[in-house]
Amino acid sequence: MKRWRSLVFILILGAAFALSGCGNKDNGKxxxxxxxxxxxxxxxQDTLILGRGGDSASLDASIVTDGESLKxxxxxxxxxxxxxxxxTEVQGSLAESWNVSDDGLKYTFKLRQGVKFHDGTEFNAxxxxxxxxxxxxxxxxxKFEGDSFDYYDSMFGPDGKRVIKEVKAIDASTxxxxxxxxxxxxxxxxxxxxxxxxxxKAIEDKKENFKNEPVGTxxxxxxxxxxxDSITLEKNSSYWKAGxxxxxxxxxxxxxxxxxxxxxxxxxxxxxxxxLSPDDLASLKSNTALQLIERPSNNVGYxxxxxxxxxxxxxxxxxxLSHAVNKQAIIDAFFAGQAVSAVNPLPPSLWGYNDSIKxxxxxxxxxxxxxxxxxxxxxxxxxITFYAxxxxxxxxxxxxxxxxxxxxxxEKIGVKTKIESPEWAxxxxxxxxxEKDDIFMLGWTGDNGDPDNFLYTLLDKDAIPSNNYSYYxxxxxxxxxxxxxxxxxQGKRADLYKxxxxxxxxxxxxxxxxxxxxxxxxxxxxxxxxxxxTGTEYYSNIYFE
Amino acid sequence: xxxxxxxxxxxxVPVLIGMTIIVFSIIHAIPGDPAExxxxxxATAQSKEALREQLGLNNPWYQQYFSYMGDLIKGxxxxxxxxxxxxxxxxxxxxxxxxxxxxxAMLFAIFFGVNAGIISAWKQNSWFDYISMLVALIGVxxxxxxxxxxxxWIFALKLHWLPSIGRMDQRNPVESITNLxxxxxxxxxxxxxxxxVIKHLILPSVALGTIPMAVIARMTRxxxxxxxxxxxxxxxxxxxxxxxxxxxxxxxxxxxxxxxTVIGLQTGALLGGAVLTETxxxxxxVGRYIYEAISSRDYPVIQSGILxxxxxxxxxxxxVDLLYAAVDPRIRYR
Numbered sequence: 001m002k003r004w005r006s007l008v009f010i011l012i013l014g015a016a017f018a019l020s021g022c023g024n025k026d027n028g029k030x031x032x033x034x035x036x037x038x039x040x041x042x043x044x045q046d047t048l049i050l051g052r053g054g055d056s057a058s059l060d061a062s063i064v065t066d067g068e069s070l071k072x073x074x075x076x077x078x079x080x081x082x083x084x085x086x087x088t089e090v091q092g093s094l095a096e097s098w099n100v101s102d103d104g105l106k107y108t109f110k111l112r113q114g115v116k117f118h119d120g121t122e123f124n125a126x127x128x129x130x131x132x133x134x135x136x137x138x139x140x141x142x143k144f145e146g147d148s149f150d151y152y153d154s155m156f157g158p159d160g161k162r163v164i165k166e167v168k169a170i171d172a173s174t175x176x177x178x179x180x181x182x183x184x185x186x187x188x189x190x191x192x193x194x195x196x197x198x199x200x201k202a203i204e205d206k207k208e209n210f211k212n213e214p215v216g217t218x219x220x221x222x223x224x225x226x227x228x229d230s231i232t233l234e235k236n237s238s239y240w241k242a243g244x245x246x247x248x249x250x251x252x253x254x255x256x257x258x259x260x261x262x263x264x265x266x267x268x269x270x271x272x273x274x275x276l277s278p279d280d281l282a283s284l285k286s287n288t289a290l291q292l293i294e295r296p297s298n299n300v301g302y303x304x305x306x307x308x309x310x311x312x313x314x315x316x317x318x319x320x321l322s323h324a325v326n327k328q329a330i331i332d333a334f335f336a337g338q339a340v341s342a343v344n345p346l347p348p349s350l351w352g353y354n355d356s357i358k359x360x361x362x363x364x365x366x367x368x369x370x371x372x373x374x375x376x377x378x379x380x381x382x383x384i385t386f387y388a389x390x391x392x393x394x395x396x397x398x399x400x401x402x403x404x405x406x407x408x409x410x411e412k413i414g415v416k417t418k419i420e421s422p423e424w425a426x427x428x429x430x431x432x433x434x435e436k437d438d439i440f441m442l443g444w445t446g447d448n449g450d451p452d453n454f455l456y457t458l459l460d461k462d463a464i465p466s467n468n469y470s471y472y473x474x475x476x477x478x479x480x481x482x483x484x485x486x487x488x489x490q491g492k493r494a495d496l497y498k499x500x501x502x503x504x505x506x507x508x509x510x511x512x513x514x515x516x517x518x519x520x521x522x523x524x525x526x527x528x529x530x531x532x533x534t535g536t537e538y539y540s541n542i543y544f545e
Numbered sequence: 546x547x548x549x550x551x552x553x554x555x556x557x558v559p560v561l562i563g564m565t566i567i568v569f570s571i572i573h574a575i576p577g578d579p580a581e582x583x584x585x586x587x588a589t590a591q592s593k594e595a596l597r598e599q600l601g602l603n604n605p606w607y608q609q610y611f612s613y614m615g616d617l618i619k620g621x622x623x624x625x626x627x628x629x630x631x632x633x634x635x636x637x638x639x640x641x642x643x644x645x646x647x648x649x650a651m652l653f654a655i656f657f658g659v660n661a662g663i664i665s666a667w668k669q670n671s672w673f674d675y676i677s678m679l680v681a682l683i684g685v686x687x688x689x690x691x692x693x694x695x696x697x698w699i700f701a702l703k704l705h706w707l708p709s710i711g712r713m714d715q716r717n718p719v720e721s722i723t724n725l726x727x728x729x730x731x732x733x734x735x736x737x738x739x740x741x742v743i744k745h746l747i748l749p750s751v752a753l754g755t756i757p758m759a760v761i762a763r764m765t766r767x768x769x770x771x772x773x774x775x776x777x778x779x780x781x782x783x784x785x786x787x788x789x790x791x792x793x794x795x796x797x798x799x800x801x802x803x804x805x806t807v808i809g810l811q812t813g814a815l816l817g818g819a820v821l822t823e824t825x826x827x828x829x830x831v832g833r834y835i836y837e838a839i840s841s842r843d844y845p846v847i848q849s850g851i852l853x854x855x856x857x858x859x860x861x862x863x864x865v866d867l868l869y870a871a872v873d874p875r876i877r878y879r
Contacts, residue, residue, distance in 0.1 A: 047716055049715050049716070055837070057627060057628075057841075058628075144629075145599060145629070146596055146599055146600070146626070146629060148589075148591075148592030148595065148596065150589055150592055153589050153591075153592065154589060158589060158591060208629060211629075212628075212630075226638070226829060227628070227635070227829070227834075228639075228829045228833050228834060228837060229711075229712075229827075229829035230715060251715045253710075253711065253715065253827065254827065255710055255827040256824050256827065256833070257824055257825050257827075259694055260693075260694065260697060260709065260710060260824075260825050260826065260827060261710075261827075263694070263697045263698065263701060263702055263709045263710070264701075264709050264710045264827070266702050267697075267701045267702055267705070267708065267709050269708055269709060269710055269711070269715075423840075424840065425578070425581065425840060425841070425842055426575070428581060429578050429581055432581070466589060466590055
């Protein structure tokens with residue numbers, strides 16, 4: 001009997017909890033009200049809460065390649081060079097100035113003096129040498145189990161084919177890089193977040209744990225990481241850029257669901273959100289307490305053909321299908337106008353973009369004609385497996401819906417497709433193996449503002465099967481792209497890339513679909529946020545009005 | 546009773562071993578390469594191969610299984626492939642977050658479900674009966690995802706009564722001691738914080754608790770109706786006991802076995818719903834921990850995470866069975 005009474009007691013207690021929540025309207029209202037008030041007045045707010053879709057995988061910039069990890073690392077580490085805010089133009093950061101030898105093989109950097117790592121140790125030439133040796137030497141004692149320096153390998157060549165031969169400290173504030181061969185985008189590459197300089201002492205002391213407690217020279221000091229929940233950064237009060245950062249604290253929260261994230265922004269629980277769904281654009285615009293921030297377009301969403309399989313090894317078939325996609329209709333329907341129709345793999349904002357290339361126009365008769373020329377007067381036989389992305393990406397918010405529209409268009413020229421959307425990890429695996437899919441949808445966001453990062457990385461024969469999921473190989477193109485890597489004159493490089501785009505257009509290994517403008521939303525009183533085309537920006541200029 | 550408990554505990558061993566085999570085979574049957582997902586789309590082929598080698602993923606599956614079991618017997622759940630942190634250490638805060646959420650959800654579900662069911666049975670065919678059964682019907686058929694977003698829209702966005710995401714106010718964080726924030730704030734006597742933490746709990750636990758509440762309400766009602774018609778209730782009434790005592794004391798006790806069963810089953814089922822709720826409300830719980838692990842093919846985390854959940858499920862069943870035995874002594878002699 002007693003047991004029974006205690007159960008009843010627990011139930012009543014539970015009810016009290018539940019009711020106290022529902023009943024106390026005034027209290028809740030007041031609190032929300034004061035929140036609002038505090039942000040509207042000339043603000044003393046010095047904490048930014050940012051909401052994003054996913055968590056970081058690691059906080060050590062050099063061992064990751066995913067955007068979510070790099071965003072945080074970017075606040076903690078400085079590289080020798082950096083991109084000017086909002087662009088991909090290179091300027092000095094930890095290196096104040098530099099000299100390049102005439103043969104393009106020696107780079108001498110003058111380092112900024114008086115800079116300290118967050119742990120109080122001095123930043124100097126030895127620190128730079130330490131970091132580059134760590135990335136360069138496959139047997140480095142500071143390459144911890146399971147780590148790989150993928151960006152170092154892909155930007156400066158894998159072991160055995162390294163671009164960087166040696167990094168040497170001339171004196172405490174001078175570093176000399178000797179290269180094995182000239183590399184045109186060398187400075188562009190050095191400015192990437194992945195080559196942020198970490199404190200050698202912290203790496204030595206923390207070892208494996210450095211990836212959870214990073215120490216750099218950046219504007220913010222790493223404070224705490226609650227996985228899948230939040231990362232807290234605090235102001236580096238002795239940051240070398242005078243007067244920065246303006247904020248005292250930045251809390252980056254992972255809120256996976258797009259709508260929930262937007263709800264949290266509207267409710268004042270976060271100040272800034274990434275990846276606004278185009279569907280929410282109208283409701284954002286009607287809310288005067290919020291503002292829209294547009295990230296410069298630096299990506300491409302595309303439909304790739306699997307050239308390993310028949311009949312997609314036939315260029316006529318690929319061209320025929322290229323005529324059968326109504327890109328503008330897709331943009332109008334699913335991108336709320338926040339995208340432009342793509343002609344080339346390269347976004348138009350990049351130098352080297354060939355604007356004299358004409359796109360395959362949407363013309364179903366021409367498509368049928370080309371199919372007939374290729375020997376398929378009645379359309380393609382069988383059913384084509386069409387891989388549509390199961391996840392939302394900045395370059396493709398809803399892959400499945402877009403695929404359905406394309407499917408309907410293909411049907412009109414006698415090409416039957418079945419859409420498949422396996423889970424993301426499987427999707428990437430399958431696309432890379434090229435066994436199951438006939439056509440697939442994917443995209444890319446540029447890392448460093450160099451055309452090489454799109455054209456060579458995605459379409460050169462060297463990139464099979466790493467990122468060239470189309471298995472597209474063209475020797476002429478390979479010659480142009482590798483030639484452009486060795487050329488140091490940007491004008492000449494631009495020419496080579498323009499020629500390369502002509503070949504790619506003719507061969508049509510992809511149907512480039514869109515270049516999107518990724519959207520962010522923030523409270524109206526948040527100022528100084530300048531979105532970067534690479535997707536990683538400093539939070540140091542942000543403040544609240 | 547002791548031997549009954551012991552017998553039940555022993556049965557758990559083969560069940561759990563069976564679980565490890567099933568989970569292990571399923572995970573290894575999922576296509577998708579951990580190295581690819583961990584290192585990302587932009588990683589090189591060599592580094593992926595090196596990682597696979599390091600993780601022992603190139604070994605035959607039975608070798609992987611036995612080395613996993615070997616560690617498990619030593620109490621070592623292994624370490625996450627992605628973060629390199631021992632799982633036993635990593636999973637604790639997630640478990641606490643989920644525990645807090647499920648307890649709150651169950652308290653909500655049990656209180657409202659049981660009472661609605663009792664009153665509906667007591668006042669059968671009254672307006673209360675019709676309405677509560679209609680609500681229960683809607684409750685069971687409501688997708689958690691939709692319900693969660695609706696709650697956010699109404700109670701956070703429109704009315705500003707409650708926060709829409711997370712476990713606490715990030716501008717004024719709670720110091721974690723046990724990771725159960727309700728408990729932590731009570732221990733440290735921060736009553737304002739306690740209120741904030743409870744406010745954060747309300748929307749997700751209502752979203753998560755709605756389906757169990759509806760199921761419990763319907764089960765309580767039908768079970769009560771059955772008991773209310775029986776002889777001993779008539780006797781009790783004839784003795785002149787008040788209606789309240791008859792219903793809550795005599796009838797409810799006898800109607801409670803099936804209700805306990807549903808409560809147990811629903812608590813287990815909550816663990817499934819928790820993934821969705823945790824996603825919508827950005828609740829850093831074990832559901833999302835496993836979900837993230839699945840997306841990145843973090844085998845050890847998936848294995849251990851599911852194993853722990855299975856363990857909890859089995860434990861809940863055990864507790865329910867023991868409660869039966871306590872409520873109805875005949876059961877333990879069967």
